[in-house]
Amino acid sequence: MGGTFRYAYENFLFGTGAALSASSFVSTLPPSFVLDQLPSKVWRSSGPWEVVAGFNDRIDFDEGGAELVATLNPGIYTTPTLYAAEIKTQMDAAGALTYTISYSSNRFQIAATGNFTLRWQSGTDVARSAGIDIGFNITANDTGNNTYTADYYGYQSQHYLFLDLPNGRSPDLCAVLGHNLDTEGGFERRELVLQGSIGGFPTISHEQEITGTGTGIRIAELLASPSTPWSACQEFRLVFRDISNPDGFSQCGVWFLGDVVTPSIRPSINEARERHELSQIVQAIDGAAHGDIRPEQDIWSFEYLDVLDADLAILEAVADAMPPGRCFLVLFHSDDLEDTQYGFFAAGMNIQLSAAVYHNVSFVFVEALG
């Protein structure tokens, strides 16, 4: 195992004055659940379709002339029929043509009694466009026809978690656990995006996809360019651009947005991994064996040898901030972000003076379940 070995434990969500909210939520699964350390304790968006003023409430279009703007009424739309009806109402009101919004084979279609252009890319309100929510690829306008079918399956709109900090911060890492994103393909859009704003939304100062595959951890180092970190932002939006999710909602259990610390050395020996299999087997007199399987749990024993003061301070800071039982992230490999584990110290950190200025440091790190 190579690369650097890092710890991510200072989460801006828990900083003094930090305020977490969401574009919407079902009353029993509020955004405050994200502040619980259990990945299974999730915020869940309401919906499936929601319109938030200033986020996804505008459709810029034209009918061969000047730009027209349809402004959707903010709110929750529980069926595609209701969402389509709102789009039609506002486009009919803004334009001269009559629009028909249909939903078939999981995709929306916008048709009119004449040719029209959907200004996804060049419209005045791209930053608050509903184009993504309807299922269109908004990197280019749709023009020259009287009917446009969405590029992606649409089971829901975008939803987001919103973090408002008292002061600008420049996070190193964004990681998300307990989400319901999955691999995308074909007509599916299953993206997770972090947006940062220096002066406040709708201005987007930084935007970066938080990557990952399947239902595992989504994680990304936040870099404006390969070696440049994000500048300090005061507002962050974790946007679930997961419109092709047939669940019809987005959810998030743990959102880490913060800094990473990197000791100069890796745990040098006894980096052992133990897998706990908590099963019982019973045996019938003349028959089968029955296994009662309990959840598996990874347990690592780490040991740093010959640690100097600078690194010792880093490790002690981790231990001070994360007492046994409190969860944080260990990034095992700088070249493979998904090789990251969410867990906790099983007990205190053992620090032993070995010789002169050197210390040996050992601890046990346990995978957090559920």
Place this chain on the structure above:
Amino acid sequence: MTHVGRGALGLLDSLFDFDVFASFTSSEKRAYLELHGGKVISPWTEVLVEATVVAWKSPLDEDFDGVMVRPRGVITTEETLAEVESKATCVDTPGTWFFTAVDEDGARDGILTVNLTGGANPNGTVVVALLPFFFGTRGSVEPILAPEKGPDPGIELWNSSTVPTHYDLDGVGAPGVDVQREGTIKIAGAYSLKVGVGNIVGVNDFLGNADGGGVTLDAMEGRGGHHYIVWFHYLTDFRGSALEARLRVTSDGTNYLLSDGLQTTTGTNGFALASTNNEWRQALFAFRCPSTTADLAISLWLYNDSGASITDTGQAVYFDELHISHVNEYRYFEPRLTLDGLPELQRAAGDIYFGSETAGLGSLRLLNRDDSRSLTSDPYLETLLGTYDFCSRSAYLRYGGTVRSGNQEIPYPCTEPGWAGVLRSFMVDALGGSLEVESSRGILSVELPLTRWNRDDFANLAEADLDRPRAIVLGTLTNVRPARINVSTDDLGIYEAIDATYAANTSSVAANPSAIYVYSDEESAARKDSTRRITLVAASDYDLTTDSYATTGRFRMIVNPGPFEIIAGVNDCLDVTTDAGTFAVFLDPGLYTSRTLVDHADSRLTSVCGGSWTVTYDLSDHKVDFTKSAGTFSILCQSGANDNRSAWPLFGYTYDADQTGALTYSGEIALPFDPDAQIIRMNMTGYKDNAAGTFTGTANALIDLAPDVAQFLLRKVLRVPARDIDSFSFVAARTTSPQNLGVYLGGLASVQGGAGGGNTLQEILDRLEVGAYADITVDQLGKWFWVPRIDDTSGYAATVAVVLANADFLEFSAGRSLEDVYHVVRMNFAQDPSTGIVQGREKVNLQTPVRFDRRHQITFDSYLLDAADVEALVIKLARPASRPINRYEIMVKGKLMRMKLGELLDVSARLRKLAEPSDQSEPYIIRLQELTWNPLTHICRAVGYTQYFGLPPA
């Protein structure tokens, strides 16, 4: 693993049934716990529609752990309200509640609306909201379902063998599909639904390509955009066939949901369910209702997708236990439950006979470790358990799990009921909370009647009735002593025969008494001696109207019932002198009330003396007045020729001189009128059913069959919610247990003291069970079932027994003991409610003392009335008592988890086992007497005994 049903929509099918899951797989067990906390809700304000109060509302805007708490139930002092799906339905339906979490604009609301039965004002009672809190062995979000929407989930109700009551036939007949009631291949209850390739002779004997049919559940209301979950069991018996089991759901009859639970199509054939290869499997379909509708329809179909006609009429799909519910909300189950901290569940009967069933639970443990970032500012369990009333509130445990490989998980709605209990106490420390849970059968220790006649409610209550249990009466009773609860202005008794508090029919609590008697003395009353009593006459001697017996169970005397006795040669002569001469007027010996006494005197005076006479009993002073209309009249109460047998003292004429010189005389002293010296008994019937026939199936019928009596006591007296009683088994028991009963729950009113102890519900159920030859048992969720005992030699028992394979046994042992062997078996019946005297029948096992050195006897008490019923039963009971029978102790995994005490098990597959007697007609079919199962391993231990079907008493 899937997460359909946890918010994601779509179909999951061919899922393992839970006992299969628990028996045969290497699996991860999961447990889910729902704890209820109580909160008293008040005050209430009116909900008005056009100035009329239609319901009441109160804010219930509670948060815990950052989440609004939504009630799971609402109870009042008088009733358990039913949850409904909308506020409008609540307003229209008495006995219901509805909680509005958000208002029409989506803003937080938190208003509880109730509509009490009879339009009662909730401010006049105690209303408790039951607030649920959820825990699991793993953290997960699960759907919380509203009550069942379907009227007959078990598909048990049929108009005929081919027409289910609550399902419309759909595509049956011409396409080649037929529907039948199936009694053998089923998952629960008595029937399942069989949809087969048509064997309708002369009409169709094949199913054409792209044809299908089945049944459609009665249309229901659905709310657009809301989530619903349908789940059911099904079995396909076709292999390699193009036949398909199908599910079809529509909200408008035009657009049908696809299997993703989201999209619709105008195609009318629904979507296919995976074949189950002749095994019962489960399917769950979570969907979003496309539009608000009153026509939400669920269809269960057989479909031919082969491209050709199918002619094999032997092929069919079976459906059973179809459930549909609205998803009220999705809730997070905190992972604070430890599998190791769950108690074993034990259920046991005292012996092989009836009654004394016990259920043990224990303590469960919840983790209390708080992360410093916990959303509750205070410690979790301390805050939770300290905020609401958890003691005496319900706790429900369910089992589920996943198989490590493959897409097999028990979705939460399909999880298995583990147990239902009542939280008795708890202790919390920094690490965890220990919660003591008691079985819902704790109710069995309740003594009935719950209340007694007392001077708070009845200031003038007779001394003899003070603290006497206030009578609950069911069936037909004779010789009942009513309580004298008051006296009228005439100093006559006012009586109560039955406690109307529990009336099923509030306008007609019970039928009018068939007879009310006054006895000459207690001994005669005890003997029900017809020669020593007077049958009182309604409207002449007593009045049922003034106190409204129909609604109160009360009546009053309107004459002095006495009795007054005329004895020949002792007090049978009235000596009088009139203007026509001196007469000895002899009275007929016998017992008289004040009314009949004066009438008789009047009659005899007129007959003997001539003239016009009036003899009256003056209720104001209880003296008797004699009047002759004209002429002269003297009473010879001192000088009469028959002074030695004078009746004048009986009439209060104790003067020491003859009474002369007037035409009207009044007695010197009052006749005895103390109502507490009067010995009143009555023949009566108990509670009548209501107009809906809730307890008997017949409007206004007498509640007198054992299953109906049991259900009445549980629901009306002990307020067990209807949902906790298995209606089907109790209804079916009316056929298997047709014996009429007489149940007097009032203590045995002693002749002397009047007070008597009540019976515990356990004792009452024991008597009902033995009289009906059935077991009344409670399943894991606290639901009450009626399980009739099988008593024939036809081999039927083997067909209904759960069959175990040799490989199922983790442990197996067998033996015999003398524990339940008796020389004499006796059954008591027809107990006199006033004296406690019983009748009895017995059966003697002649060989038992010699063969087994047992000379013991066992006696069963019953509420039976008919000696013939008792004679038949005592023979049945004597059979297992005649000799030691095989006792089996076994341990298996999973397969017994759904069983109840009293149900049958077939252990014949065990290779090495104790021989059964050669004359045993049903060897190795055993009746369960004890069951224990472990929530961690799903290992069940059981004790059972062989039944001796058809074996005559030795």
